[in-house]
Amino acid sequence: MRLTRLMVALALLAAPAHIEAQTAPSGWASWTSLFTFAGCGGSNFATCVSIDVRLNGSTVGAYVLNDGGPATLTRIGIINLGGTMSTPPGTSSTSNGAWNPEANQGLSGGGLPTGMWAWTSPQGITNGLIDGQSGYFTFNVTNLVSSQIGIAVHGQGFNNCSTKFGVWQTSSGLTTNDAVANGGSYDPACGSVTVPEPESAALLLTGLLGLGYVAARRRKEDLV
Numbered sequence: 001m002r003l004t005r006l007m008v009a010l011a012l013l014a015a016p017a018h019i020e021a022q023t024a025p026s027g028w029a030s031w032t033s034l035f036t037f038a039g040c041g042g043s044n045f046a047t048c049v050s051i052d053v054r055l056n057g058s059t060v061g062a063y064v065l066n067d068g069g070p071a072t073l074t075r076i077g078i079i080n081l082g083g084t085m086s087t088p089p090g091t092s093s094t095s096n097g098a099w100n101p102e103a104n105q106g107l108s109g110g111g112l113p114t115g116m117w118a119w120t121s122p123q124g125i126t127n128g129l130i131d132g133q134s135g136y137f138t139f140n141v142t143n144l145v146s147s148q149i150g151i152a153v154h155g156q157g158f159n160n161c162s163t164k165f166g167v168w169q170t171s172s173g174l175t176t177n178d179a180v181a182n183g184g185s186y187d188p189a190c191g192s193v194t195v196p197e198p199e200s201a202a203l204l205l206t207g208l209l210g211l212g213y214v215a216a217r218r219r220k221e222d223l224v
Contacts, residue, residue: 041178071155
């Protein structure tokens with residue numbers, strides 16, 4: 001019985017936190033894929049994201065998942081447009097309600113290219129995408145150059161630190177503004193981020209379960 005309770009507890013601890021299923025834009029599965037990205041980086045400290053960017057006519061859609069790190073994602077933006085935004089700006093679908101459209105809000109600088117436009121969480125850091133949460137965001141663009149656009153996020157972390165992390169298309173492939181990847185460094189006042197690899201997490205869980213099983217066997221043998 002104790003082993004069963006241990007296994008259940010460990011399974012709950014190993015499960016991703018705050019996973020939410022969002023409502024995808026209509027016909028999302030048939031939209032043209034522009035690029036996907038999964039990685040960690042930022043202008044001041046590392047936060048991790050998974051991004052799926054698709055195109056439907058003049059509408060760019062992005063699925064964004066906060067994939068780890070200390071940051072709450074408070075803004076999701078489109079960058080490097082090669083065109084201009086049109087009205088209405090698009091839609092958003094997240095676990096904490098509809099976000100607010102903001103022109104160039106909180107995504108300027110930090111090594112990001114120009115042509116930014118963002119969705120901002122309804123109540124800033126108290127209501128952004130935390131680790132494990134995701135959302136769909138669309139942007140209506142006129143005269144867009146689909147081969148160069150990208151997505152950027154603004155992450156609010158501890159010690160009043162914030163970071164900007166973007167990924168966009170170039171003629172030579174995807175590029176980012178990650179400080180470390182571009183020969184810089186992260187702000188030491190913001191700490192560091194260690195994200196366990198899935199294999200490491202699986203090994204840890206297996207080891208813990210094994211220790212629990214051995215302990216249960218020993219207790220049973222002591223009772224015999």
